[in-house]
Amino acid sequence: MKKFFVWLFRLLCWIVMAGYLVAACSSYCKPSVYFFSEALALAYPIALILLFVVIVINVFVNRKLALLATVILFLGFGNLQRSFAFHPLAKVQRTHTDSSALRILTWNVYFFQNDHWLKHDTPNLPRRQMVEAIRKFNPDVLCFQEYLSYSNTNWNVNMNETFAEMGYKYQFFSNDKKFTVANGYSQLGTMILSKLPFIDTLRLPLHNTNTEHLEAVDVAFQQKPVRIFATHLASLGLYTDTEHTGLGSENIYELTYSRKRTVLRKLKTTGVEHEKESAIISRAINTSPNPAVFCADMNAGPCAYAYRVIRGNMQDAYIRRGFGFGQTYDALSPTLRIDVCLVDKRLEVTNCFVEKLHGLSDHFPVITDVQWKNNK
Known part of the structure; x- marks a missing residue:
């Protein structure tokens, strides 16, 4: 039974990695040619989160798989840098008093x-x-x-x-x-x-x-x-199509x-x-x-x-x-x-x-x- 769950876990990891790679191509897929382009674009952030989970878990379970998943993460760098901002220390200025801006x-x-x-x-x-x-x-x-x-x-x-x-x-x-x-x-x-x-x-x-x-x-x-x-x-x-059907929010x-x-x-x-x-x-x-x-x-x-x-x-x-x-x-x-x-x-x-x-x-x-x- 243990072997089955290990196999299932690895299969899910491979599915997540493959799905991430496909979603990472979304911004280069013309919707008029690839009908699934918009769906891939919406799916990419979710695929990114799942891939990150795969990396974190495999750091403790299977480091080779964690390394491979990390490489795959950066293969989708184009979508990564478009969708996630990396400035945790940036100061937010809510009031506007700077006349030079x-x-x-x-x-x-x-x-x-x-x-x-x-x-x-x-x-x-x-x-x-x-x-x-x-x-x-x-x-x-x-x-x-x-x-x-x-x-x-x-x-x-x-x-x-x-x-x-x-x-x-x-x-x-x-x-x-x-x-x-x-x-x-x-x-x-x-x-x-x-x-x-x-x-x-x-x-x-x-x-x-x-x-x-x-x-x-x-x-x-x-x-x-x-x-x-x-x-x-x-x-x-x-x-x-559901706005006036009487369905609740x-x-x-x-x-x-x-x-x-x-x-x-x-x-x-x-x-x-x-x-x-x-x-x-x-x-x-x-x-x-x-x-x-x-x-x-x-x-x-x-x-x-x-x-x-x-x-x-x-x-x-x-x-x-x-x-x-x-x-x-x-x-x-x-x-x-x-x-x-x-x-x-x-x-x-x-x-x-x-x-x-x-x-x-x-x-x-x-x-x-x-x-x-x-x-x-």
Whole structure:
């Protein structure tokens, strides 16, 4: 019996090592060619954790196998350095008092949970708490995804005005969706708000089914122009078919076998959409006349093909200054970092952190400080 368990353990170790190697190829697999590309990207952090467990156990059980697993770990170095930040001693600066640094906040605000009714406008609302958190971080530029604001209505809070009163007078909307509401209108999409004046603006369609756009603004930071991009890539939408079924939140993620096939289909479809979007975004960044900062809800992890293409030669702010997986999506897995801030190498990342504000949006904000490299 003992021999059987030893054999089974070794078999599991080999399965984990083989699975890790396959998952490590995810960022090089075009979704239009390899339908499982997005699934591999999501699986890589889990495979990394399992491989690490294999290494630790075999240090005491089978050192040759531990050495082999360690070699395999570094064979996947590309995905490893994209997905896990190694700066445990980096100091997080939550307050913003350094005038030599430009602070940028990117956040999928999830429509502020649609808490826009004036008659329900109390201090403990998630929307109010989100605004106060932003006020505390005091960014110079805000990049919001799934932003919702109402204008010219007597019943709803106007978020554009709220942020203008906080000093974000310069605002550029992606113009994704606009609806008539009670003689006024609502805006839904990506929004860039800034305390610094805009020199120029840019809006490009991403050609997905949600008619989302890539938008950019040029701002003068210490008398030098910086181009800040913001967007929201196509959503995976794994659970949109259960939103109105009456299922409780406690079982919304329990998938039946028949729904697993739907999930795989959505992974493939979204991956192909991301491939198209990444080509448009990468071209826009590479042709930018000014150093670029790219902020987005990627709806894909850092091991995905789209992330590698978009990042190109840029720095990932969290990888430069963070520690760990840097979870930004408040569901499913603590390894999901799908919100990013990518920074041109002509700028130095001096600070970056994910603020885990549970119960507000389904995403966490990512706050990044950058400065010109010659301003040390």
